Amino acid sequence: AGADQRFSVAVAAFGQKLRDEDQTANFGYDRIAEIADAARGADPFGYRAEFLSLVRLASSLDGSK
Structure with missing residues (x-):
């Protein structure tokens, strides 16, 4: 898959x-x-x-770790 499609998968997963x-x-x-x-x-x-900054921020705020 191309870079745009793989990035879209990451956005959807987020x-x-x-x-x-x-x-x-x-x-x-x-x-x-x-x-x-x-x-x-x-x-x-x-x-x-x-x-990517938003993903890292959400990870730092996630209390289920």
């Missing part, structure tokens, strides 16, 4: 993780950040970097 969906029960924030970082590609406006 949304599901925030909603505490069953589909992402074994899918942690670290894995989401790993996929997004590997698929970052061109980021001329910094939106993908900002997304």
Whole structure:
């Protein structure tokens, strides 16, 4: 899959993780950040970097660790 598609998967997984969906029960924030970082590609406006910051912030605020 291309970088845009892989990044989209990370964004979708993040949304599901925030909603505490069953589909992402074994899918942690670290894995989401790993996929997004590997698929970052061109980021001329910094939106993908900002997304990674949000994933890290959510991970730090997650009390279920």
